[in-house]
Amino acid sequence: MILNFSFKLIAAKGKLVCYFSLYKTYRVVSTAPVDVLWQKLINLADASWNPLIARTNVPRGLIPKPGLIYQVVTRFTPFPIQFFVENVRPGELLSIRVLAIPGMEQKITYQVESTLCGSYISYSVTLRGWLSPFIWWLIRPYSARVAAELAQAAERVSV
Template sequence: MILNFSFKLIAGREGIWCKFALFRTYRALSTAPVDVLWQKIINLADVSWHPLLSSTNAPSGLIAKPGIIYQVVTRLIPIPVQIFVERVRPGELLSVRVLAIPGVEKRVTYQIESTVCGTYVSYSVTLRGWLSPLIWWFIRPYAARVASELAQAAEQIAAL
């Protein structure tokens, strides 16, 4: 687990502004092959393994491509949230931006790397905005489980 954060107070003509940014990465080791993990990540319709998301409006079989916008419903608050797919490097990286509420910007990056020990899955969260500390307080316990839940879901598929 890697944690970086910055907090800046900026004085200007309009008053004092607060800028907050948080970056955290979680990693999990999996015995599942890279292809199985990658298929689990890019399948936008299947969020059954994700501890923060409960459902999506993406049609079955829709694969992540840059520019796609779709909606998900979170487990915390049953309100639809839009997700924008920013970058995709096949077999390596998926980066999305969560368009939830004004005052917070959330970027999520999934990264896969194959090693001799197995396959590492990284889940990185970047929060920016003045509401970031409050949002982080709500999602922190769930965000800590995303990488391990993804690894377990892929291992169950690989075992079949």
């Protein structure tokens, strides 16, 4: 687990401005093959393994590509939030930007890699903006479980 946190208070033009940034990475080892992990991850229609997401509006079979915008209903809010797929490297990386609330910017990155010890899953969260401390306080317990839940879901499929 890697945590990088920065907080800046800047006085400019008679105003007090607050900049908050948080970067956190969770890493888990899985016995499931990378291909199975990747298939579970890019199936955006089935996010049942993700403790933060209740449902999405993505049709089954749609493969994420850069520029795809889709809606997600989280377990915290009854209204949909837009997600934007920024980067996809097949079998390796999926990067998503959350377009939710003014005053907060969130980026989520999933990486999968195969090693001799098994498959590694990295789940990184980057938060910026003045609302970030509150959002982080709200999602932190669930974010800690995302990579582990993905690994368990892929292991159930590969058995």
